[in-house]
Structures are given as structure tokens and as C-alpha cells.
Amino acid sequence: MAALASPRSLARDALSGCADFDCKLRDYVCIVHYCILIVQSTPGTLKMLSRHLLNSNSGKTDEWSQNGVNSDWEKKVIEYFKEKLKENNAPKWVPSLNEVPLHYLKPNSFVKFRCMIQDMFDPEFYMGVYETVNQNTKARVLHFGKYRDVAECGPQQELDLNSPRSTTLERQTFYCVPVPGESTWVKEAYVNANQARVSPSTSYTPSRHKRSYEDDEDMDLQPNKQKEQHAGARQAGSVGGLQWCGEPKRLETEASAGQQLNSLNLSSPFDLNFPLPGEKGPACLVKVYEDWDCFKVNDVLELYGILSVDPVLSILNNDERDASALPDPMECTDTAQEQRVHSPPASLVPRIHVILAQKLQHINPLLPTCLNKEESRTFVSSFMSELSPVRAELLGFLTHALLGDSLAAEYLILHLISTVYTRRDVLPLGKFTVNLSGCPRNSTFTEHLYRIIQHLVPASFRLQMTIENMNHLKFIPHKDYTANRLVSGLLQLPNNTSLVIDETLLEQGQLDTPGVHNVTALSNLITWQKVDYDFSYHQMEFPCSINVLITSEGRSLLPADCQMHLQPQLMPPNMEEYMNSLLSAVLPSMLNKFRIYLTLLKFLDYSISDEITKAVEDDFVEMRKNDPQSITADDLHQLLVVARFLSLSAGQTTLSRERWLRAKQLESLRRNRLQQQKCVNGNEL
DSSP, X not given: OTTOOOHHHHHHHHHTTOTTSOGGGHHHHHHHHHHHHHHHOOHHHHHHHHHHHHTTTOSOGGGHHHHOOOTHHHHHHHHHHHHHTTSTTGGGGSOBTTTSOGGGSOTTOEEEEEEEEEEEOOOEEEEEEEEEEETTTOOEEEEEOTTOSEEOOOXXXXXXXXXXXXXXXXXXXXXXXXXTTBOHHXXXXXXXXXXXXXXGGGSOOSOTTTSOHHHHSOGGGSOHHHHHHHHHHHHHHEETTEEOSSSOEESBSSOOOOOOGGGTTOOSTTTTTOSXXXXXXXXXXXXXXXXXXXXXXXXXXXXXXXXXXOHHHHHHHHHTTSGGGSOOTTTOOOOHHHHHHHSOOTTTSOEEEEEEEEEOSOOOTTSOSOTTSGGGHHHHHHHHTTHHHHHHHHHHHHHHHTTTOHHHHHHHHHHHTOOOOEEXXXXXXXXXXXXXXXXXXXXXXXXXXXXXXXXXXXXXXXXXXXXXXXXXXXXXXXEETTTTEEEOOTTOOOTTOEEEEEGGGOOSOOOOHHHHHHHHHHHHHHHHSEEEEEOSSSXXXXXXXXXXXXXXXXXXXXXXXXXXXXXXXXXXXXXXXXXXXXXXXXXXXHHHHHHHHHHHGGGOOOBOOHHHHHHHHHHHHHHHHHOTTTOOHHHHHHHHHHHHHHHHHTTOSBOOHHHHHHHHHHHHHHHHHHHHHHHHOGGGO
């Protein structure tokens, strides 16, 4: 692979048939070339390689029959991608489906996608190696089927389904959606960081009815003979530069009997199975070829792979409406609804054939992707050196947002950096759900407070707790056995999402059976940090780590780890104007530091020394002597949680005597405030 250094020579080799490489690798060397040129080359070279990638099946692949197939090349391709993506900010040059409209991207181009696994379909079989036969010369050619959805061949070629040299392999399919609740500032930061700029004038444009892709893109680069071949291929039955023999053939053995777009019932974001209403962005069918057991539902991934938006897939779905095109009922047991859901048109739900995939610790674009790696330590240590002034500024900012209540601001910081760090039996340790009571009822305070939180955290959602929403919204994901898919719900969220439950909107009314189930689901999420997905015949637990903040007028109907009663020091006449001025007064650089602060502290290690442990035990015994009725083991646990996040908020990864005393002081102030409120309003506690 060392010979792949010069982009010019790579382009020349690619266009001349990759003569310097083993013909067994020919179908996939072009993919490696494409990645290198994305990293190192000019847009003009990218056009040439895109065209070569589309026509990469022609060549002397029949030599595989004599030489056999070497499986090592697949590992070498993946390793090569890994190394190249580490160089020169290479990932920033790869177009992202999160940012670039689908119709601007070329089929078979190298793309990335930041997403959450919403569902996992059954494994599927595909033709790893397949053989075509020239109808005139009877010449046979072998092709690789990996990273593809459609078996491609020339107009005079036919797919030999009974070839003894064909190989059937297995791959896993994930249904992936953009990260639910991802904040606007996160999307904008990723757009600004990425250097891949794709425009209609240099990509696969939607104006396909006028000219084909080959006609639109630098036809002067092609010899006249090639132009004639392309024209002939289009007459023989190619769409968008893709060719097939006679009827298009799907690589999956369970070819789908799809329907037209308007009969898919997938016309709106909710129909695309997004967990949260109003979400935008493409849903994708992600084809994974190795290590798929490492991933699970709700994992957040960054994928790099080959984009498949073959128009042939849509043609297949349309053609299969004809009864003559339907698969043999004896060979296909899938229901029509399942086929529609699992094989939607690629123009609506594109496919990504994964080359590289990694789980994301977080989605904050202001931090290194993996904070545990050696190269991230410099960034972390540099930020930790200026952590104290950032905390002071954030405390002041949140104090203003909470109408002058500095104690509530302290607890809001602890809440925002909390996360479940481990589980003991069924008990999740590190959760810190806060009930912010005393919020003005007839005010937009909670709405604007949520806007502040949105500007600080990478992902969030505000649940308006009204009788109508509780009775009609779907909170719990459930299994649809007819369509064989997991239908999402509001609580199918990735870890470290901030969920703000606005209870100030709750009016008197009757909860019906779904409403009661939804309240129970919220209570289980808060108490156990898990969501029980409904599989009809049983419930399946999905552990999670969701930061839940409940805003209410009195004490919340839902359980909470900590009730913090708000004591406003001011009440602005125009809440919207006040909150807008607060946001505009913060420098963008300082706002970014707040965002780094709240994300980074979630991943710091924390420990308590034996000496401090002994001091805490002695202190607890003394508190029990002084007030045995009100100090319990739960109170000790609460103190330890507050002390943990108080230490981390100051950048300290171990508990000190000073932080322990400060935690006791904060808890004393909070409890005294609740007692005062109880005296004013007896039903408050």
C-alpha cells in the first residue's frame, strides 16, 4: 500500500484499470483510492474517481477462478482507511449525511453519518461473490458483492444465479436515525468544522430528467468511444449510470416486494420512526459486515462507508408491484408490510455500507471524540487549568437564568454534570434527578429556562406534561410484529440526554390507561434509569443514563433524587426579553467553554481515599447522634452524590475534607429552605 502515495498516479491507475494491483482486489482498490483522494486531492480528481467507482466492475476479474479469493485484502482495506482517516484532519473532508442533502451526493461515494441505532433488523444474506455471463461470447466474470445492494453487469451480460463459484455471505442491518434531540449549536459546529463542501454544480444533482450523471460531469474527460458506450448502456437499461442485465437483481436473497413511496406510509418524520416529534434528517439502513455484536440499540455511532442510493432499488420496488415480479411465496415468508418497512426506496431511506464504525462517548464537537486516548490528554489538561474561572462564570450565568437564585444554580450545575457511572445490582449510581419546584405557573419561565439548557448541552428534549400529552403520546417503544420492527417512543433516547419535564402545564383531568402507563414509565426512568420496552409477550429492560430535570409549581408528582425549591430574587416583567438579553450578553467563546465544561466533567474519574472514607463515616455517626430521626442512610447517599459532583465541578477527582463540608452546607441550606416552604404551605412536602 506504500505505492499509493501520489494522488495523480492513483487517479491515473484508477482510470487505466488499476493495472499495478492484484486483479483479485480490483473491485475494492477503487474504494481505497477514493478515500485517499478525498484526503489529498482536488475536486477535479474526485470527479474522475467517482466516475471510476461507478464503473468499477469491468475488468479481468475472471482470474479469480484460477487464483482463488484472498480474504486478507478486506482487513487491509479497513486498516488502510483507519490510518488515512487519522491524517491531516481527513474526517473533515468526508461529506456527512447529517449536513449535506442526499440529492447532492454521488451514489457509491464515501460518506459519514452521525446517528443512533433505533432498531436492529434480522441478519440478511447477500452474494459475496457472483458470476455474470456474456450472452454473445459466453465469457464469465466474477464480481464482489460486498458494499453493494444491486448486482451490476453490462447490457449483454446475465447474472448466473446457479454458478458454483458464487458465494453467499451474511451481514447485519441497523435502522439508524440522527441523534434524537441534538442541539442546534451541535449541528452548526459540525457544519463549520467540516471542510467538505458539496454543491449541486459538482455533485449528483436532482435534475436527472434532463441529463444523466455522465453527461453532467466533465464529458470532455471521456474518449468518444466511452461516450458511445455510456449512451448504449443507457438504451440497454441503465439508470443513473448503473447497469444491469435484463431485470435488476437484488443482492439480498430475500428480495423485497416493495411499494411506491406514497404507499409506504413514510411521508413524515414520525413515519420514519424518529423517537422525537419534529426531528429532521435522513434515516438510513446501515449494512454492517463485521463485529456487529459490539453494537446495541440506542448506541450513538459515527459511521464511514459507501453510500447506496441506487435508483435501481426504487425501480425494483415499483416493478415488484406486478404479480409476475413478486418472489415465490414458498421462498419468501415476509409480510407485505414488513417488506415495505425493511426495503423503502433508497431516495427516502439511503443505505450505508459500513467500512468503519465507532461508538461515540459524546456528540460535543468542541471536544476530542475519544477522551481516553493519549492525544486527548493535552486538551483535557489545558482546559482543566482554567476550570475555576469557567465554573464561576457558569454559576453567575445560571444564577441570572434562575432569577437570582444562586443556591438553585449550584444544584443545576451538579445536575447537568451528573451521569450513571456504575450499577450495583439494580441500583444506578450517579443519577441526580432534580425537581425544581416553585416555578412560576402562569409564566414562560420553564420554556425559557429550557432554551438556556439547550444552549449548553449537546442533546435535550422538553416534555410538556399535560393531560392530553400523557394520554396520547407514545413514551415506550414497542415491537410491531406485523412489520417486524421496533416502533420508537419518546423515551428511546441516547445516554446523557437532558430531559426537562415541564409539570407547570399540568391541569386537573383524568389519566386513561395509556396515561397511567406513561407516568409509570417516567417514574421507572427516574428511579431505575431504565425503560421497559414493550414486546407484547414480555417486557425488555433497556438501561440508560438520562438527566431528568422536573420543573413544577409545588412538589412534583414524579419521584426525584433532590427537590430544590426556587426562590426568585427578581421577577422581570418580560421574561422572553430578559432571557434573550442574558444569552446575548455571553461571549460565544465563553458559551463554548460552558459547553466543554458540562460535557468533559461527566467523563472524569473519581475516587475517595481511605482517610476521607473514615472521616465521612465518623461524621455520619456524629450526625446520627445529634439528630437520629432525620438523618438516614439515604441522606448519607445523597450527601455522597452531592459531594462527588461538587468535587468534579471544581475539577477535583477525589473527595477532600473541604468539599465534604461544602456538600453538607449546601444540603443544609436546601433542607432549611424546604422546611420554610412547608411552614408557609403545609401541603408542599
